[in-house]
Amino acid sequence: MLSVVTLIDVARVLAVANQKGGVAKTTSVASLGAALCELGRRVLLVDLDPQACLTFSMGLDPDALELSLHDVLLGRLPAGIVIRRTSDGADLLPATIELAGCEAILLSRTGREHALRLALDEVAAEYDFVLVDCPPSLGVLTINGLTAADEVVIPLQCETLSHRGVGQLLDTVADVQRLTNPRLRVRGVLPTLFDGRTAHSRAVVLDVASRYDVTILEPPIVRSVRFAEAPGLGRSILTTAGRSKGAEAYRAHGRAIAGVAGPPVGEATARRVPAGGGAEEASGAGGAGAAAGGASGAGGASGTGGGPGRETGGGQPRPGGRVSARPPAQAVGPDAAVSGAAV
Numbered sequence: 001m002l003s004v005v006t007l008i009d010v011a012r013v014l015a016v017a018n019q020k021g022g023v024a025k026t027t028s029v030a031s032l033g034a035a036l037c038e039l040g041r042r043v044l045l046v047d048l049d050p051q052a053c054l055t056f057s058m059g060l061d062p063d064a065l066e067l068s069l070h071d072v073l074l075g076r077l078p079a080g081i082v083i084r085r086t087s088d089g090a091d092l093l094p095a096t097i098e099l100a101g102c103e104a105i106l107l108s109r110t111g112r113e114h115a116l117r118l119a120l121d122e123v124a125a126e127y128d129f130v131l132v133d134c135p136p137s138l139g140v141l142t143i144n145g146l147t148a149a150d151e152v153v154i155p156l157q158c159e160t161l162s163h164r165g166v167g168q169l170l171d172t173v174a175d176v177q178r179l180t181n182p183r184l185r186v187r188g189v190l191p192t193l194f195d196g197r198t199a200h201s202r203a204v205v206l207d208v209a210s211r212y213d214v215t216i217l218e219p220p221i222v223r224s225v226r227f228a229e230a231p232g233l234g235r236s237i238l239t240t241a242g243r244s245k246g247a248e249a250y251r252a253h254g255r256a257i258a259g260v261a262g263p264p265v266g267e268a269t270a271r272r273v274p275a276g277g278g279a280e281e282a283s284g285a286g287g288a289g290a291a292a293g294g295a296s297g298a299g300g301a302s303g304t305g306g307g308p309g310r311e312t313g314g315g316q317p318r319p320g321g322r323v324s325a326r327p328p329a330q331a332v333g334p335d336a337a338v339s340g341a342a343v
């Protein structure tokens, strides 16, 4: 007898993680979120860092918030009540400094690694993507982020010794895959604060590519003073400097994540570099590196163009904890990802 199965689209969850601070995790979450919103995708950002920089960057004052992710992770409130709308188009599960205490409380609880995953399960059907901004540690909060995620993106600041952090994080990812989340996969390393004018940034990326079996996501995110302005305005760089190279780079990665076709030349390509394999510099300004003999995928091989971004009220609580007035959702599941492609 033929059984009818109803498929419910649930959000694809991407964790942005690196235990080092200042590598552009928060910037990447805010910018990728804005890029996905521009494509008409329904996006939830999760601030998993007690420093609450993402919350601040999205235009909310963490010190003035009464409800936060803290209450959600401890099972006191459903996520839907805490989620806020932001001016950039994404919804936000905000953090406050209380999250630091939450870490200690969670440690004494059974199933502590699954608190975020369980909370997100309740709202997953309302979004196409959930982007999780992890704190600069490999503690229980980051493990929660990785346990809830389908994929992890690792921002890499292109400086000496950066590779060490990548190795430690990949070990943690392997532990999570083994113990709490077998479906987790590493989407790749995203070179950030990249200075294409010197050989050093490229050398760091090539070093990482030769040490670990990871995808290097392209284009790299160039270092630019334009990034400094955005958080203070409560908006992402896609709004404050929308035509800048950094904004365009995050748009290219947003298209690759969403599986949307983009400009054909030189954008959002990725090279997989076999461990120990040689690599040579990518062509084009600012290219992070290309692998000899590695598989590659052009960003945006499938999918269709998205609709307009959503209208939102800046920092307003979501009415009734539900999302409304969205453009038609375009189902984007894990399988819609560009194969072997960028972020």
Ligand SMILES: Nc1ncnc2c1ncn2[C@@H]1O[C@H](COP(=O)(O)OP(=O)(O)O)[C@@H](O)[C@H]1O
Pocket: 020, 021, 022, 023, 024, 025, 026, 027, 028, 053, 136, 192, 193, 194, 221, 222, 223, 224, 225, 226, 227, 228, 229, 231, 246
């Ligand atoms: N591409 C960039 N160019 C210049 N400054 C950047 C860039 N990306 C991020 N920044 C700045 O670097 C600092 C650290 O970025 P942030 O995203 O907060 O890192 P993390 O979340 O990893 O600690 C912030 O002041 C941010 O504005």
Ligand SMILES: [Mg+2]
Pocket: 025, 026, 027, 049, 053, 054, 133, 134
């Ligand atoms: Mg941060």
